[in-house]
Amino acid sequence: xxKEVAQKNYTASNISVLKGLEAVRKRPAMYIGDVGSRxxxxxxxxxxxxxxxxxxxxxxxxxxxxxxxxxxxxxxxEGRGIPVDIHPIEKKSALEVVMTVLHAGxxxxxxxxxxxxxxxxxxxxxxxxxxxxxxxxxxxxxxVYTQEYERGFPKYDVKEIGKxxxxxxxxxxxxxxxxxxxxxxxxxxxxxxxxxxELAYLNKNVTIHIKDEIxxxxxxxHFKGGLxxxxxYLNESRQPLHKPIYIEGEKDEVPVEIAIEYCNAYSDNIHxxxxxxxxxxxxxxxxxxxxxxxRTLNSYAYKNKLIKENSKISLTGDDFREGLTAVISVKVMxxxxxxxxxxxxxxxxxxxxxxxxxxEKLAEYLEENPSVGKKIIEKCxxxxxAREAARKAKDLVRRKNALDxxxxxxxLADCSINDPEHCEIxxxxxxxxxxxxKQGRDRRFQAILxxxxxxxxxxxAKINKVLENTEIKTMISAIGAGIGEEFNPEKARYGKVIIMxxxxxxxxxxxxxxxxxxxxxxxxxxxxxxxxxxxxxxxKIKKGKEEIYAFDDDERDAILxxxxxxxxxxxxxxxxEGLPKGVSLSRYKGLGEMNPEQLWDTTMNPETRTxxxxxxxxxxxxxKIFDTLMGDAVEPRREFIEKHAKYANLDV
Ligand code: 0RA
Numbered sequence: 001x002x003k004e005v006a007q008k009n010y011t012a013s014n015i016s017v018l019k020g021l022e023a024v025r026k027r028p029a030m031y032i033g034d035v036g037s038r039x040x041x042x043x044x045x046x047x048x049x050x051x052x053x054x055x056x057x058x059x060x061x062x063x064x065x066x067x068x069x070x071x072x073x074x075x076x077x078e079g080r081g082i083p084v085d086i087h088p089i090e091k092k093s094a095l096e097v098v099m100t101v102l103h104a105g106x107x108x109x110x111x112x113x114x115x116x117x118x119x120x121x122x123x124x125x126x127x128x129x130x131x132x133x134x135x136x137x138x139x140x141x142x143x144v145y146t147q148e149y150e151r152g153f154p155k156y157d158v159k160e161i162g163k164x165x166x167x168x169x170x171x172x173x174x175x176x177x178x179x180x181x182x183x184x185x186x187x188x189x190x191x192x193x194x195x196x197x198e199l200a201y202l203n204k205n206v207t208i209h210i211k212d213e214i215x216x217x218x219x220x221x222h223f224k225g226g227l228x229x230x231x232x233y234l235n236e237s238r239q240p241l242h243k244p245i246y247i248e249g250e251k252d253e254v255p256v257e258i259a260i261e262y263c264n265a266y267s268d269n270i271h272x273x274x275x276x277x278x279x280x281x282x283x284x285x286x287x288x289x290x291x292x293x294x295r296t297l298n299s300y301a302y303k304n305k306l307i308k309e310n311s312k313i314s315l316t317g318d319d320f321r322e323g324l325t326a327v328i329s330v331k332v333m334x335x336x337x338x339x340x341x342x343x344x345x346x347x348x349x350x351x352x353x354x355x356x357x358x359x360e361k362l363a364e365y366l367e368e369n370p371s372v373g374k375k376i377i378e379k380c381x382x383x384x385x386a387r388e389a390a391r392k393a394k395d396l397v398r399r400k401n402a403l404d405x406x407x408x409x410x411x412l413a414d415c416s417i418n419d420p421e422h423c424e425i426x427x428x429x430x431x432x433x434x435x436x437x438k439q440g441r442d443r444r445f446q447a448i449l450x451x452x453x454x455x456x457x458x459x460x461a462k463i464n465k466v467l468e469n470t471e472i473k474t475m476i477s478a479i480g481a482g483i484g485e486e487f488n489p490e491k492a493r494y495g496k497v498i499i500m501x502x503x504x505x506x507x508x509x510x511x512x513x514x515x516x517x518x519x520x521x522x523x524x525x526x527x528x529x530x531x532x533x534x535x536x537x538x539x540k541i542k543k544g545k546e547e548i549y550a551f552d553d554d555e556r557d558a559i560l561x562x563x564x565x566x567x568x569x570x571x572x573x574x575x576x577e578g579l580p581k582g583v584s585l586s587r588y589k590g591l592g593e594m595n596p597e598q599l600w601d602t603t604m605n606p607e608t609r610t611x612x613x614x615x616x617x618x619x620x621x622x623x624k625i626f627d628t629l630m631g632d633a634v635e636p637r638r639e640f641i642e643k644h645a646k647y648a649n650l651d652v
Contacts, residue, residue, distance in 0.1 A: 020129075021102075021152040024152070035181055035182055037184045037191070040177050040182045040184050040187070043130065044065065044187070046123070047075040051063045051075065051077035051171070052199060052203060052276060054080060060078050062077065062207050063076070064208070064209040065208070065210040065211070066213060067189065068213055069213050071187070073176075078170040079169065079171060083140070095138060095145065095158050098124060099154075100125055100149070100153075102123065103122075127175055128175065130152075130181055131177055132180075133151075135148045137172040144160070146158070151178060193221075203226075208221045226259075227244075227246065227257055227258065231261045231325050231327055232244060232261070234271075238263040238325070239264045240261050241261075243372075245260045245362070245365055245372075247357065247361045251352075251356055252353045256328075256354055256358075258326065258327065258328045260324060262375070264379075267322075268325075271328070272285055272328040273329040274330055275331055279337075281527070284346065284347055288350065288354030288358070293317075293362070296362045297376065301315070304374075306378075307381070315381070320380050323379055332350055340527070387463075390462065412449050413441075416443060418493070422445050423446075424447070425447040425449055425494040426447070428591070430592060432591075433591035435450075437450075440596030440597060442605075447478070451471045452471060455472060455513050457513060458472075466521065479497065481522070481525070487522050492525065492530060498532045499532070499533050500603065511533065526616055536591055537550060537551050537602045541584070543582060547598075560580075
């Protein structure tokens with residue numbers, strides 16, 4: 001902020017504005033979650049949420065996002081445009097109020113349309129406060145207005161700069177995240193597209209265009225079929241039993257939209273959203289849906305004699321959800337979010353709204369489509385039979401004590417203290433790497449569990465087979481918190497479960513298998529932030545006695561450049577491989593190649609290592625990745641691996 005600017009605007013309302021901006025800049029994490037990559041991308045999502053609000057209000061169907069060459073981002077919509085008239089209380093342009101006053105959005109949200117932004121919904125003023133600079137341009141009432149800001153502070157009053165195209169209106173916000181706050185140099189196209197694709201599925205009228213001017217990548221998302229296309233996409237690598245069933249309606253002022261499609265899978269795959277926010281922890285809307293599904297399918301089955309009266313098997317809720325892919329999207333005016341990550345809907349009125357609507361419409365659908373009804377019930381019957389078989393298998397396993405934590409597996413090298421919060425377990429691929437890890441670790445708080453190569457692909461196996469698998473049994477007992485429905489993360493014997501695999505294709509396959517297992521059978525281990533991925537170095541560069549590690553190609557090149565004297569020194573002699581004399585470069589092929597000290601220094605020492613925390617942020621995307629990598633269909637898997645060879649793991 002420059003001096004003239006400060007003096008020009010020094011009024012009572014500016015003091016509170018300054019205080020607000022200061023609060024945001026002092027504790028950014030309180031407003032956007034964190035100041036890492038996630039927080040920085042959240043800035044874009046925050047602006048886009050506002051554009052989506054305009055779409056929900058029926059005034060906007062186009063959003064464009066541009067990653068500019070200078071690292072700034074432009075978000076543009078064709079909504080009504082932020083109002084520019086003088087705000088009666090603040091005595092300045094509403095545009096300035098929206099951009100500079102914390103939660104100013106709230107002053108306008110009496111408008112009944114405004115439902116989104118429930119979770120973070122911090123408002124564009126937070127984006128502005130955390131930007132080195134920001135420019136907003138509004139087209140409204142035939143004119144174009146603008147204002148610029150530095151770290152949230154206006155450089156001049158809102159001014160008119162020209163005429164808008166006839167009938168055109170909208171808002172264009174360009175901002176450059178402040179490098180004093182965010183250390184990450186640039187936006188990631190993939191991270192942004194994931195959310196944009198999801199938003200386009202959830203809001204079928206909207207077209208979202210995103211372009212990266214730096215890398216040249218570009219995507220346009222528009223899904224006429226909305227949720228129907230969303231479940232089709234999620235089921236791309238599975239075999240659906242029928243066409244998606246689509247339910248839409250409004251009950252007690254709660255708009256509800258649902259698409260469901262059963263396929264020949266064993267897990268369920270239900271994603272729920274409130275005001276476009278993924279409710280990972282579920283809540284009343286999900287409960288309403290499940291209740292209606294169980295009740296409607298059950299009574300349909302009996303009414304149509306699809307379950308024999310004398311049948312020994314009775315169907316449970318789980319049976320009705322096996323192989324089900326569903327997306328549930330509701331809009332709630334004043335959502336109450338609860339739960340550990342504030343992603344569980346608490347509003348009780350939503351349960352009955354969803355339950356009633358799904359009950360009515362699903363029954364109607366089944367009456368009109370008896371062949372689909374029959375297929376679904378048959379699938380649920382098979383699920384019930386398998387569940388019965390699994391129960392028997394589980395009993396057997398229990399009797400053998402394999403799931404009993406009193407008997408820890410022999411291969412586990414446990415740690416000596418037993419305070420879970422301070423303990424971690426490394427799940428290591430292969431005995432030789434396991435050996436190095438056992439010698440290199442700090443045995444007080446680090447446990448090592450070596451596992452043999454490729455574990456069972458749980459995506460393709462029935463639950464009884466999963467429970468019979470040796471490697472999986474070993475992990476269940478070592479972690480000690482149960483499995484499936486009975487899994488309780490509070491009981492986990494370690495605060496961190498760290499997956500450590502080789503940095504090659506096999507290693508990444510094993511990592512995916514492990515993540516699939518945790519995702520399907522110990523989901524709360526991930527949702528409570530206990531699962532991590534170790535980052536072993538890829539290269540060792542040796543110069544005399546000095547050993548330097550590089551964790552990726554860029555880092556390797558930077559180190560070599562430095563050793564070459566930034567390339568402009570003529571006195572550094574290069575050998576035939578282009579390396580400076582006396583410097584050697586080796587690529588680690590596997591963890592086993594590192595001796596225990598090296599493994600400790602680079603990958604296990606909490607003071608110096610980097611570990612990536614796995615999260616459920618994009619659960620739908622994760623589901624999709626698991627299916628693609630682990631499912632039956634070969635073609636999508638090949639395409640996926642070709643496209644994402646480098647990222648063929650969970651979004652971490
Ligand atoms: C305050 C009030 C209204 C709209 C907006 C803000 C608004 C904000 C953003 C941010 C990006 N695009 C946006 N579009 C609109 C209501 C406008 C009215 O009642 O005319």
